[in-house]
Amino acid sequence: MIAPIPERRPLLGRPPRRRLRSSGVSPPGRAAVWIDRLRGHAFLRGVAVVVGGTAAAQLITLAFSPLITRLYGPEIFGVQGIFLAAVGLVLPFANLAYGASIVLPATDNEARALFRLSVLISLAVTALSTLVFGIFHRDIAEAIGFTAPSQLLWLAPVTILVIAVAQPFHHWLARKKQFGALSRISVAEATIVGGAKTAVGFVAATAPVLLASVALAGLLKLALLWTSARDTLVPGKRADQDPPVPLRDVAYRYRDFPLFRAPHDWLNGLSHNIPSLMLAALVGPVAAGFYVLSYRVVSLPITVISAAVGTVFLPRIAEASHRSERLRPLLLKGTAALAAVGLLPFGIMIAFAPWLFSLVFGVEWTAAGDYARWLSLWFYIVFIGSPAYQAIPILGLQGHLLAYEIVVLALRTSALAVGAFVYQDGTVAVALFAVVGMLVNISQIGWCIFSCDRRLRSGI
Incomplete structure (x- = not known):
């Protein structure tokens, strides 16, 4: 019997190349291969869904903007900015930041307890803000430079409530990885609100209309969030259903959120909103x-x-922390990817913002393009710092972040005051404000990356 001839192998140990049989079907192209990889990568797929929906919503908003800016004008937009700044002074404490912690627990029961706690606190804070704005609306309007009728500030508690309650809904859907629902909600909200502002603006382009649209947009978003979240948020009626987690337990376990995250968010929001207030007053x-x-x-x-990356990244890094994985590679990859992606949009704004604003929004908005050119320097750093910011509660750095934000607020406010008081020029004030913001955000990113794998939040 003749022994079979052994198969010859290449000298370098590589397997022999096999010729594809001609079956009339061409091999898949690179695009198809990348699409298959994307479908098989849960994190990238989630980012793509959220980015797609959010991008569509923002494009819809941008499409309505040339009409809206021409209908309402800079002064009414300024009134809206002052109103939102006043809301922003209360909003970080509206649910004491417990809503942002919903993605962190290992069990859904604990997350549901945090949801209930967030809503109850939101209702209490709204009741208090209704009392304050109802009694002192004239004094508040005078203090913040609100030139519209002070009674319009009664819309502030409604806006605070809907935004505060929407936050735990948003984080619950992110926890359940329902990114498609979040995207659809963003698109629906942008379409309805933009269309309503434009349609009503042709009849009555006034400050009350614009401010009422802010509150109505929040109510619409809240209704859409509830519709998407109720099936998973309300636990089933099984006999073996785990008992609810006491609110006192989760309030204590995640106490660093009201103690550190809420004050930090307030200071950060103040540093972003204070230009509207100071520019309006000065x-x-x-x-x-x-x-x-x-x-x-x-x-x-x-x-x-x-x-969008942050929405998907926080559950991902929380899971990595549960499994004791190294977090620094995740942060470095996320930061580097955003740094590359952000070069084009922010580079265009730095180079052509005044011309673009004049072309798109009207000649009277050219000065806003000068503001945008300087803000782009700062916002590029904010853009690439999203993964680092999302990792802060996982790293247990919220207490340090609060102290950091106090210093940052003092620096930004000082820079803005120099431009407004000394130079009495809005562009100079925004430029100094943006440069300081850029420098401090660079330090924040480096600080978070350096702290990875050294300070992990225990017990998450």
């Missing part, structure tokens, strides 16, 4: 309107991409 509501529009446009990449 330069005028028109300058505040320029800042509001430039802030909105420049923050689009953050809203579309960076925030």
